[in-house]
Amino acid sequence: MNMIRHSLAALALGFALALPGTVGAVDINSADAQTLAEELHGIGLAKAEAIVAYREANGPFTSAEDLAKVKGVGAATVEKNRDAIQVGGGKPKAGRTVARND
Template identity: 45%
Template sequence: MNQKILSLLCGLALAFSTVGAIGGERVDVNSADAETLAICIDGVGEVLAARIVAYREQNGLFTEIEELMNIKGIGVKIIELNREYLIITLPDGYQKKYETEADN
């Protein structure tokens, strides 16, 4: 699919989702559903998008984009290709599930 069509689909997906989009083209990996992730992240289809959501549900919210590389099938190439379109929003005082008070 050409880039214009992908951008249009991403914008439409963001407009009709609860994603915290900025400028209509960025996607928050902590709030986007699998369908939105699959449409908006180049190189990520339905399978990888489902893995992102499953990882997020099991491990807590992402605190940096590079954490996506913990997911099988996502590497440096996908991260670098999409870095400018990915954002991470965290609630105030958010702490990862595996972190403890001693870690801070």
């Protein structure tokens, strides 16, 4: 009986490790509004759309704390979601050029 329990635990761990990326983590610089609303606690679709609009107008976020600059998103919401927030490079704003070292 003990062996069955250990086998089931190992199987469950295997499935968990097979999931892509960090479960529940979202890149605030690349996620769309729907994903932000689904993954972040206290962020509904309207706030998620405000996050995307802010990002498009001001460029990528440099830290999780930058989310508090978005109207309707406070420091408490950022803190509540800290473990779920990833800050990737994002895309450059329209009209900006990126220098290449070729």
